[in-house]
Amino acid sequence: MTEPLLSVRNLRLDIPTGSGTLHAVRGIDFDLNRGETLCIVGESGSGKSLTSLALMGLLGKSIKRNADRMTFDGIELTTASQGQMRRLRGARMAMIFQEPMTSLNPAYTIGDQLAEALLLHRKVSRQQARDRAIELLEKVGITAAESRLSQYPHQLSGGLRQRVMIAMALMCEPELIIADEPTTALDVTIQAQILRLLHDLGREMNMAVILITHDLGVVARVADKVAVMYAGELVETGPVRDIFNAPSHPYTRGLLRCIPLPGKTDRGAKLGTIPGIVPSLVGEVEGCVFRTRCPHAVAECRGDIPKREDGNHAFRCIFPDGKRHSEKELTV
């Protein structure tokens, strides 16, 4: 077995707040191999963005990061120096953000910002950086690429800006690319195009991709692995087939049940509407975090919850099958 490109064990993120410590991410584990696509799904506020920022070393100063292990190609990220992280960021691991409208610097041209990504890490001439920028703009499907170089962000639409962000992330051919809800802010018609593009480029360049998305249809098409996040925990992780064919955690099943089905789901029905409220993560958190909303919750769910592993498929529940077999309609 080759060493995974990214390996995370027991990652914890704590944020001090006025009313106590917010345990925003509590002990998550996952591995990602080169060229693989991992999709992280889960409701807003579950800690997906914080997890990706933690990997990039871009968390705010007030947020405390701890992990038993968080390695990228064998480099321990928790103990890496500022300089080491800087040499990784943009060069070997890149990130695409949720907000294309505000993620580009309004004062510089697209060309300058693309070139900067390469010039920061490689000893190349401005002309070479420019050529590479044109090449990538074409790759992400932007027409008249050369003339775009002298344009400013405000002259481009949201979809184009996100394509530019993708091109920028690819300038140095990173081994890992993290895309945090890259299409949430965009038009529905453009969303699919951008996600497809990201997926195809990932394949073409043999990049590992972490894609955070709400779109389970996309997950089914592009993911190799899926991690389901709930209230700061990965409640279920596994190969995409297992997650869709044998969703074991009750929360995963709840999410899958929320996929709109043509003809069956009402127009405008809200996604992810599982009844109940997410518990506060301030102070000590004990037992299963999902028990306030779980239809199968019993008294024992307040105690320690075992992690159940079967090969690469893992989930946390006191029931060995997560009560999967009691929910007939999903296991047909």
Next chain:
Amino acid sequence: MLQFILKRLGLAILVAFTVSFISFSLLFLSGDPAAALAGETASGEDVEALRRLYGFDRPMLVQYGDWLFSALQGDFGESYYFRLPVASLIADRLSVTMILGVCGITFALLTAVPLGVVAAIRPNSIIDRIALFISVAGQAMPSFWFGLILIVVFAIQLGWLPPSGTATWRHFILPTIVLGYYAMPAIMRLTRAGMLDVLSSDYIRTARAKGANETRVMFRHALRNAIIPVVSLAAVQMGFMLGGSIVVESIFALHGAGYLAWESIARNDLPTVQALILIFSMFYIVFTFLADVLNAWLDPRMRTS
């Protein structure tokens, strides 16, 4: 960009004409200029003679055209008080004011911008607190009082610098500090607020995600955007400073244009007042125009709108 500049230039010229007309009409708003010139004891004939001599009997627009035409060639008429050409009277005074203004704004920018940046990078740090103290003190303390303190300490007690006059560059040090300190608090707070705002923006996170180091993030990505509103503010302040600071010029006995304007108003010396108002307004218009151009150069979004 060129289109933007031409548009602003057109606007500036329009404003300049309006202002020149207003400053010209001051002569008539303040009563019959011939009577004022002749004095209270003069006879009706004398007043008429003066009226003809100075051309006050012609239509107002003709007089305005005449006055503007001469003014454009640097001829502002003769001072009623000194009986000297206004232009030569002003020239000397203006150079003092200009030196002081340029030094003042430079001093203000060179201290306020770095302080504002550091205060924003480390909010609530010692430096931030010191910066806050300096800015509050600067706003609370009247210029004349601060000026007197500097004179007492550095000129009288320590004897390091001359207390007044314009003979050497050393004479300008204390006035520069007083005038600069007056402009500093606003520039510093705007820089700090702008930096804080920009530093929390998404594109700063993008810059870090690219692998840019902190120096590059702070200066190339953050300050470049945060400085845009500071440019406008500094231009406005520069315009004010070139209008001459009557307070600073009087404390340090610098015979500048501000002081002259004040004296001329008291003496009813209308041609001098007119010329000074025109020149001060022109400075103001020129600096506003330059600030617009600089802003457009710094902020590409301005160029198209």
